[in-house]
Amino acid sequence: MVDVSAKAETHRIARARGQIRMLPPTLALIEGGLAKKGDVLGVARIAAIQAAKRTAELIPLCHPLPITRVAIDFDIDRAASVIRCTAQVETRGRTGVEMEALTAVQIGLLTIYDMCKAADRGMVMGEIRVLEKHGGQSGDWFSPEADH
Numbered sequence: 001m002v003d004v005s006a007k008a009e010t011h012r013i014a015r016a017r018g019q020i021r022m023l024p025p026t027l028a029l030i031e032g033g034l035a036k037k038g039d040v041l042g043v044a045r046i047a048a049i050q051a052a053k054r055t056a057e058l059i060p061l062c063h064p065l066p067i068t069r070v071a072i073d074f075d076i077d078r079a080a081s082v083i084r085c086t087a088q089v090e091t092r093g094r095t096g097v098e099m100e101a102l103t104a105v106q107i108g109l110l111t112i113y114d115m116c117k118a119a120d121r122g123m124v125m126g127e128i129r130v131l132e133k134h135g136g137q138s139g140d141w142f143s144p145e146a147d148h
Helices: 024-031 040-053 098-116
Strands: 010-021 067-077 082-093 124-134
Touching: 010 098, 024 040, 024 098, 040 067, 040 082, 040 098, 067 098, 082 098, 098 124
Parallel strands: none
Antiparallel strands: 010 082, 010 124, 067 082
16 A cells, blocks of 8 residues: 555545436336336445445555445436446545545446346446545546536
8 A cells, every 4th residue: 555644634526426327117127116126226325335435445545434424416317227336535645546446437337237227137337437536645636527
């Protein structure tokens, strides 16, 4: 792991997003609350929050961080038959929370896949990326795709 002991503790924020594309009937199952495994987006939200908190256990060289906030939002695009997951993670620490935000997004999407795979094994996850980060000595960074 990188030594971050000399870095200042600052308020750090990262936002990440990804999406899962599926068949329209699968999206209808999710929206209608009719998936056999239950409330897909509710379970995916909890899984994403848990993933953010456990990132250091999953990725060997990540620092364990005292997460102060995790917000998970799902946006449904019916025309494209896509669900977008956005995670915002915050801490007050010596290193950023980009990996926590990315992990939250990926696990949220994987949970949707798991809960709906019986209906649609062809779902595709993608476009997972950091949208923005704040705090630390490198300052603010925004992806060209960020909606800031």
